[in-house]
Amino acid sequence: MTKEIQKQEVIVTGFGGQGIVLAGKILGMAAALGDHKESTLVQSYGPESRGGACCAQVIISNRIIQYPYVKTADALICMSQSAYEKYKDQLKPEGYLITDRDLVTPDGCREFFDIPATRMAEELGRKMMANIIMLGFVTAITALVSKAAAQEAVQSSVPKGTEEMNLKAFTKGFEYGVSKLKGKEKKATGQIGVTS
Amino acid sequence: MKSHVLTGEHFINGDEACAEGAIAAGCKFFGGYPITPATEVAEQISIRLPQVGGTFIQMEDEIAAMTSILGAAWTGVKSMTATSGPGFSLMMETVGLAVVTETPCVVVNVQRAGPSTGLPTQGAQADMMQARWGSHGDYEIIALAPSSPQEMFDLTITAFNLSETYRTPVFIMSDEIVGHMSEKVIIPEARKIKTVSRPRPTGRKDRFLPYKPGPNGVAPMPAIGDGYNVHVTGLTHDEKGYPVMSVETQKEMMARLLGKIRNNLDDIILTEEHRLEDADIVVVSYGVSARTAYTAVEEARQMGIKMGLLRLITVWPFPEEKIRSLAKRVKGFITVEINMGQICREVQRFAGLTPTYLAGHPGGAIIPPEDVLKIAKEALA
Numbered sequence: 001m002t003k004e005i006q007k008q009e010v011i012v013t014g015f016g017g018q019g020i021v022l023a024g025k026i027l028g029m030a031a032a033l034g035d036h037k038e039s040t041l042v043q044s045y046g047p048e049s050r051g052g053a054c055c056a057q058v059i060i061s062n063r064i065i066q067y068p069y070v071k072t073a074d075a076l077i078c079m080s081q082s083a084y085e086k087y088k089d090q091l092k093p094e095g096y097l098i099t100d101r102d103l104v105t106p107d108g109c110r111e112f113f114d115i116p117a118t119r120m121a122e123e124l125g126r127k128m129m130a131n132i133i134m135l136g137f138v139t140a141i142t143a144l145v146s147k148a149a150a151q152e153a154v155q156s157s158v159p160k161g162t163e164e165m166n167l168k169a170f171t172k173g174f175e176y177g178v179s180k181l182k183g184k185e186k187k188a189t190g191q192i193g194v195t196s
Numbered sequence: 197m198k199s200h201v202l203t204g205e206h207f208i209n210g211d212e213a214c215a216e217g218a219i220a221a222g223c224k225f226f227g228g229y230p231i232t233p234a235t236e237v238a239e240q241i242s243i244r245l246p247q248v249g250g251t252f253i254q255m256e257d258e259i260a261a262m263t264s265i266l267g268a269a270w271t272g273v274k275s276m277t278a279t280s281g282p283g284f285s286l287m288m289e290t291v292g293l294a295v296v297t298e299t300p301c302v303v304v305n306v307q308r309a310g311p312s313t314g315l316p317t318q319g320a321q322a323d324m325m326q327a328r329w330g331s332h333g334d335y336e337i338i339a340l341a342p343s344s345p346q347e348m349f350d351l352t353i354t355a356f357n358l359s360e361t362y363r364t365p366v367f368i369m370s371d372e373i374v375g376h377m378s379e380k381v382i383i384p385e386a387r388k389i390k391t392v393s394r395p396r397p398t399g400r401k402d403r404f405l406p407y408k409p410g411p412n413g414v415a416p417m418p419a420i421g422d423g424y425n426v427h428v429t430g431l432t433h434d435e436k437g438y439p440v441m442s443v444e445t446q447k448e449m450m451a452r453l454l455g456k457i458r459n460n461l462d463d464i465i466l467t468e469e470h471r472l473e474d475a476d477i478v479v480v481s482y483g484v485s486a487r488t489a490y491t492a493v494e495e496a497r498q499m500g501i502k503m504g505l506l507r508l509i510t511v512w513p514f515p516e517e518k519i520r521s522l523a524k525r526v527k528g529f530i531t532v533e534i535n536m537g538q539i540c541r542e543v544q545r546f547a548g549l550t551p552t553y554l555a556g557h558p559g560g561a562i563i564p565p566e567d568v569l570k571i572a573k574e575a576l577a
Binding site for chain 2: 028029032033038040041042046065066068153
């Protein structure tokens, strides 16, 4: 019996300079090296080093991946409004929409998970770490990669000397995600009467 | 001694894997000029070469980069450069010099869409004919096309081995997508990696003939400074390496240059076959497009279309016998490549009366499998 194909397709997108490709790389690395799955990361970016549209596409599977681009996404992670507008239609109806709350206003057609990742990174004193906070959040919300694999991948991908700071950022995002999930659960079971 | 090879599992991109392949192959010199999307090859190897006692030089341009790796090769080391289309064009004159002086070296072209400056950050496979015929004169060349970061590692080693065996420049014809794609790359233990070094001369130094071929048609190559007489010229030369302006010498030299490749095709040509046994229609592809082709084969089979894949790992010399023999039993060939029909023409040359089709693209994006399926359905209708 051949194993059933379990394939997850992810788009991480935003502006050049936000660490979009690094976020995609950490996700792919966590899946490949930590969780021992197959994974592929492709990227697209403009000629500008900062400010242009940027997109990382990650496919995670239990089988060898041939075609490396995302057809329909199981998760769409947006860190800019223009990126959201460009890719929102590629997300599966049951897929996860995950956004930076201060940078993206979704059109309200579907449920989504948001985190003020950039603001939280600024509070930590490093705006650059918004991508790592976002990764922690994504790890908590989705089952794309295991927490241990993601942490390990963060540690080996960030500049030397910044590992601890980045892991702290990851944990912040992760914890935010866990409490967000709890909130949704409570809401779903009618334990709280307020709408968020 | 500590191994220079980074044995283990890595999640790296194709460009970085290429640099690691070069290190594992024993490359000790890289002369280059940065260009998107090949810059990461230079970036990685500029860090790695000093660690292994090698030399990295950023030259003033690609003409100098190509020339520098020839000079390095003649000092006895394995050398490489990496570039993309615009740089590849500038290197072409010196590629001819490498061919005629039988200088082993590896040239990586991470292809982007052209002509000219084109789409710097987007992939293509439109330099395939330039790789074959870009320098003037008649010659044979070896070009390999990796489909994944793992193959960027593996085939860089193969490229060095072929270039050392046959004393010829070898091209690695990658593309932006494979170059910038990250995947798991497994680097074996150093002792499990097969590396080849050029045959070196032995015997009397005063009687040495630098262009007198050995049994496989290739002459042993001394390094400058070994004490053997070395004369390196782009002019037509005899076995001594001295210029001789005669038709007879030209004939002999050309026979040797072409023969050392043409008489060793079985050793040089690498292909992969997938579900060809009962195929009605064969997809011919290479590099990143082979991944589209592979997916198309799987989807076609689910629809009941008997499609198979012939993946060209070696694109030059072209596996013409393979096409000829397949042409006798299949109903058609579809070549999948990110250009407007380059390798497709080669397939056509050897397909005889069997119809050939192109699933091409003007550049900047991968070809979707649906394009291949559409052509297959029309071909078999």
